[in-house]
Structure formats: structure tokens, C-alpha cells
Amino acid sequence: MVKDIVVNLSVREDGGSVGDYAVSLADALSAHITGIAFVYDPIVPVSGTGYIPAEVIETQQADNEAAAKAAIDRFAQAASRVGVSAEPLTLSASLAGAGEQFARIARRFDLAVVGQAEPESSAVEEVIAEATLFGSGRPMIVVPYIQKAPLKLDNVMVCWDGSRPAARAIADAMPLLVKAGRVEIAIITNERGKEDQIEGTDMGQHLARHGLKVDVHRIAGGNIDVADALLSHAADSGADFIVMGGFGHSRLREFVLGGVTHSILRAMTAPVLMSH
Numbered sequence: 001m002v003k004d005i006v007v008n009l010s011v012r013e014d015g016g017s018v019g020d021y022a023v024s025l026a027d028a029l030s031a032h033i034t035g036i037a038f039v040y041d042p043i044v045p046v047s048g049t050g051y052i053p054a055e056v057i058e059t060q061q062a063d064n065e066a067a068a069k070a071a072i073d074r075f076a077q078a079a080s081r082v083g084v085s086a087e088p089l090t091l092s093a094s095l096a097g098a099g100e101q102f103a104r105i106a107r108r109f110d111l112a113v114v115g116q117a118e119p120e121s122s123a124v125e126e127v128i129a130e131a132t133l134f135g136s137g138r139p140m141i142v143v144p145y146i147q148k149a150p151l152k153l154d155n156v157m158v159c160w161d162g163s164r165p166a167a168r169a170i171a172d173a174m175p176l177l178v179k180a181g182r183v184e185i186a187i188i189t190n191e192r193g194k195e196d197q198i199e200g201t202d203m204g205q206h207l208a209r210h211g212l213k214v215d216v217h218r219i220a221g222g223n224i225d226v227a228d229a230l231l232s233h234a235a236d237s238g239a240d241f242i243v244m245g246g247f248g249h250s251r252l253r254e255f256v257l258g259g260v261t262h263s264i265l266r267a268m269t270a271p272v273l274m275s276h
Helices: 017-029 054-082 098-106 124-135 164-172 200-208 226-237 259-267
Strands: 004-008 032-040 086-093 111-115 140-143 156-159 183-188 214-219 241-245 248-251 254-257 272-275
Touching: 004 017, 004 098, 004 124, 017 032, 017 054, 017 111, 017 140, 032 054, 032 098, 054 086, 086 098, 098 111, 098 124, 111 124, 124 140, 124 259, 156 164, 156 226, 164 241, 164 272, 183 200, 183 226, 200 214, 214 226, 226 241, 226 259, 241 259, 259 272
Parallel strands: 004 032, 004 111, 032 086, 111 140, 156 183, 156 241, 183 214, 241 272
Antiparallel strands: 140 272, 248 254
16 A cells, blocks of 8 residues: 655756646545655855855855745645645755655655656756665656646556566556556567566466456567667557666666666656666
């Protein structure tokens, strides 16, 4: 059961969609939701003279505080409109440390919601998503920056390759899958070394035993990479929610996103639940 959700609220002026989506998720699951808006430390510019006027830093700090307050206000209003139990929190963080800070917080919740990083903007959303995926020990939903609609589960696509992260994601997504109108298990058939190992119908039978309406669809990837094949099929099938394992590898105590995970996070057009 998912009864306690945390969302990282975007402090961009047009970033209210992640909070709105998270509220709709909490409403559907009858869950409590905590919205966190970070007041980011000012970025001190490099000066040839070595002197930075105090008013430059003070202005940036005031702007960051105003942005966090606006995000909190949007979130509180969205929760109030639908009657969801909600707690807004404002916390201070550096751009570099926000990801680890949010991941630690997310460990105390059933599910974390973050926004997709928008191209050519601050990379802080991407840092938070990666840190949460690998550092929270909890499932994470990433909401596309273009998302305007609330939670929709008419057609859920589950990405299955027989791996541990994929199995974990499916188990973590079960409170949402049982509410889905249709569940499609998508399998890329030309993944090296996996063609003959995956029995997709077995996972289909497992989900069917939970009372789900399940279809198994094998996708011939051809010369297209796995992420492109999955995103193309999601678009063709009208998937409004995607479930997949989040892959990465450790490098000098840091996790680095796997290729498919990275591509999905960059190009996703529907909310994605990931687990690692």
C-alpha cells in the first residue's frame, strides 16, 4: 500500500505540473503527501576583482526564497482543491547537495515523485531524480515537464526484461497496477543474451493472478536502441503510464545511469515509475 508520498516541487515559474500530478496521485491512493520546495543557496559569480557586492547575493537569495514560496503556495492550493492531506515544507539546500538531501528524506516515505529535467535549464531536477533512484531505496515516479493532465491509468505499459530492477518496479507499482484499465507487458525481443531467457507469459500470469487485465507484447527492436523502441511503442499504444526498472552502475562511490534509463529520463512523454 502507498499511504505516504513525497514530492520535490519545482521552483521554476512554470513548474507547477509536478506538484499537481503528485496531488492527483495522492488523491487516487488516499495517501498523505508532503511537498518539499528547496530554497537554493545563491550562486556566487566569479569576479576578477575578488569582490562580490552583498546586494547581488541578497537579491539572489530573496529570489530563491520567493520561488520556493510560490511553489509551496501552488502545492497547498492544489491539495486544498481536492481535499488531500498535505504537508508543505521549505528546506535550504545547495544545488549540488539537493539530490542527496531529497533521497535521504524519501527513505521515510512509500513513494517519491520528482519532475523531469527540462532541456537547457538547470540540471538540478536531473540530479535529484538520479540520487532518488539510487539512494532512496524507494520507488520513484518521474513526471514529464510537459505533463498537464492528472494521474491516468487507462493504459499502463510495463517494461519487462527479466531483471531484478524490473521485477522490483513491477512489485512497487502494484498499488497502481490494480487500478489500471489495461496493463501491457512490453518485451524487446532482440536484447542480446535475453531473447531465450524471458518468459513474458509467466509475468503475465503473475499479474493476472492479482486480477489484472494483461496483454504481453513482444517488440522487435530491429536497429533501434531499446529506449527508442520502448518510447515509440508507448506512443503508438497510447500508454499513459510506464513502469520500468532503473539501471545504473557504481563508479567511485557514485551511481551512473545506464543507457536505457538515461534515454528514457531525457525523452519520456508519459510519467514513469522506476525502481532500482
